[in-house]
Amino acid sequence: MIADCIPLTFLMPGERGEIVEIRGGRGLVRRLYEMGFVPSAKVEILVSNAAGPLLVSINGMRMAIGRGVAMKIIVRRR
C-alpha cells in the first residue's frame, strides 16, 4: 500500500500516523531513531502551521521538528 505512505509534513493537525521509514543521511536517521522516530512508532500531529516546525506527539513526548526533517519521515496514515 505504497500510496498510503506520505511524508509526515502532509498530515493535518489531529491526524495520526505510523512511521514506515526515514529517508535521509546516516547522521539524521540515527538522530531521529534515538529520539524515538523508529519504524512502527505512532505519531500524532498537534500543531502544523503554514510554515515553520511541526509539533508531534510521539512516545509520550512532544517533539518539535523542522519541516525539512519532517519531509524525510515517511508515515502511513491511520
Add this chain to the structure above:
Amino acid sequence: MATVALIGNPNVGKTELFNKLTGLKQHVGNWPGVTVEKKEGRYVYKGEKIDVIDLPGTYSLTAYSMDELIARNFIIEGKPDVVVDIIDATNLERNLYLTFLLLELGANVVIALNMWDVARGRDIKIDVKKLEKLLDVPVVPTVATTGEGIDKLKEEISKAIEKRRSRATLRYGKEIEDFIEKVEEILKEDEELIKKYPLRWLAIKILERDEEILKKLEGKPYKNKIDEILKNAGEIEEKIVEERYEIISEIIKEVVKEKKEKWTFSDMLDRVFLHRILGIPIFLALLYAMFQFTFSFSAPFSDMIDMFFAWLGEIARENISNPMLASFLADGICAGLGAVLVFVPPIFALFFALALLEDSGYLARAAFLMDKIMYKLGLHGKSSIPMLIGFGCNIPAIMAARTIENEKDRIITIMINPLMSCSARLPVYVLIASIIFGGYAAVAIFSMYLLGIALAIIIALLFRKTLFKGKPSPFILELPRYMLPTLKSTLLHMWERGKWFLIKAGTFIFAVVILIWFLSTFPWGATNGGQLIENSYIASFGHAIEPIFKPLGWNWQAGVALFFGFLAKEAVVGTFGSLLGASEEGVKTALTNAGWFTPLTGFAYMAFVLIYFPCVATIAVMLREMKAKYTLLTITYTITLAFIVAGLIEGIGHLLGFS
C-alpha cells in the same frame, strides 16, 4: 571517597535532584577544553564522603554531540563508582533507551524513577520490583521537587558502591548477537584496546559505525577483517536501534499499567501559545513584559549602587589627604567598581525572568515560533533567544547561546550578538540624538535598533556563506510539559548563571578601570591631579588617533570617548562629561554649546557606537564561550563594519545634501 555521576534525558528534573542530593555545596566549572558546564557537588552518607558529578543531559551516548561524548567518556575514563540514571516515570519508554546504553557500557547503574508524584497523579502504575528484576539494577522512585525518596536513593547508591559492578546485560536477537560475537572474536587480540573499553560495548559500537571508535581502529592490522564484517552486516546500525526499542517496549508491557496518557492541559496551552496567528504576538508581549520587569525592577537597585559608590568616593576624597591616593580610591576604584556593579541588578533580574520562562517550559516554545524566521537568516530556531536577550545585555545573551548544540550555529549566533543594541548603548543615543535631532530624537534612536538587526542579518548570512558553510542543523527539539516553577529553583537558576558576571567580569573590568584611571590622570603633575585631562596620556593618545576619526568629522575628544567606550558603552557619555568639565546631567547643554557634532556626523557617531567593538565584559564572555580566533574575528569585523557604516552614512548624507 566514592564518585557518583548523574545522567538523564533533558527535562527529567536532573538539576533538581542534583540540588537535593548535594544541597548548596556545588562547584560549577567547565569540562576540559569545551564550554559545556561541569557541575560537581558532595554529600556525606553514614560518614562516607560522596562526590557527585552532574553529566550533561542527553538522550543517547553517540559520538555525534559534544554533550554525549563528554558523558560517555566520563563513564569510561572517569570510572565513577555508580551512575545514577534519572528517569521520567511518566515516560519510561523514551528514557529507558539511555538506560539501555548505560548498561551496555558496563556502568554500575542505579535508577532514580523521578517525577513519581506526577506519574501517580496520572494513574500510571509502575511495577518497580519487576523493573528491578528485568533490568537487574536497583530502582528508587523519587520526587526531586519535594525530596521524596532521596534518602532511599542515597542508601541504594551506597549499597551499589560496595557491590561494585552490575552485571546486567541486555541481549539482542540472534542475527545481531552473531555479529557482535564475530567482532568480539577479532578484538580480543587487541589487549591495549580492551583494557580501556568494555569488549562487548566496543563490538556494538563498531557495528553501529561509531565515528569515535572507528577512528581508534585506523592502522590496526585487523582493520580489514572488521571492514569485511561491516560490509556483510549492511544496515545493522538501524536494526540495533530498532531492537533496543523492541526490547524496551517488551519491558514496558510488563511493568507499566497506564491509563491513556494525559497531556491535555499542556496541549491546550500549546494550542494557544503556538497558535498560527496568536503565537508571535503572545511571544512579543511576554518579551516586552520580561524587559519591563528587568529594567524597571532593577533600576532602583542600580541607582542605589551608583549612589553608594559615589558616596564612598566622596568620603575617600574628603578624608584622605594624599591627593593621588584619594583620586585612586575615588575616581579609580569607587567610580570604576560602581560603573561595573550597576549592571548586576539588571543582569540578575534578566536571568530571573529567563529562568522563569525556561523552567515553565515556555522558552522551548519561543524557539519553535522563531524557527521559521531564523532558518531564512541561516540561523537556528534556538538562536532567537540569545538575540532577544541581547537587547538587554549581550553578556547573558551570549551565555544563553549554550543551548544551541550545533557548534557552527552557536558561533554565528554569538558573533552577531553584539549587533543587538544592548541597553548600555541607549544613554549614548539619547545624548547625541537629543542635541542634534531635537523632536525627532526618538526616531533616530529607534533607527539604531533597526540598523543593528539589519546588520545582524547581513553578517549572519555572510558568515553562513563563507566561514560556516552549510545549512543550519535540522531542528529537532523536545518541548517539555508546562510546569509551575518554584521560587527556590528559579532563584538558584538565576544565581548559577549570574554569579559568573559578578566574579570574573567584575575582576576583569576592574583591572581595565584602574588602567583607564591611570591613563587619564597621569602624568600627575601635568594633569594637575586628573583635573586637566587634556594633558594626560589619554589625551596624547587621543591626538595620536585623531587622524583616524578626522575624515568622519569627529574631534579627538570624540575619539577618546570611543576608546573609553571599550570598557562599557555608556562610558562614552561619562567621558564627554569629564572632557567638557561637566557633570553627567550638565553634559547635554555643554555638548550642545561645544558644537562638536552636526546632524550628519552625530548620526554617524551613533551608528559607530552601535557597531564598533563589543564592550570588554562581552569580550571576556566570548573568550570563555568560543575559540579566541572567533573572538578576534568579532572584534575585527565590528570595528571594520563600524567605519564602513559610519562612512556610508556620511557619504550618502552629503550626496543627499545633509550636513
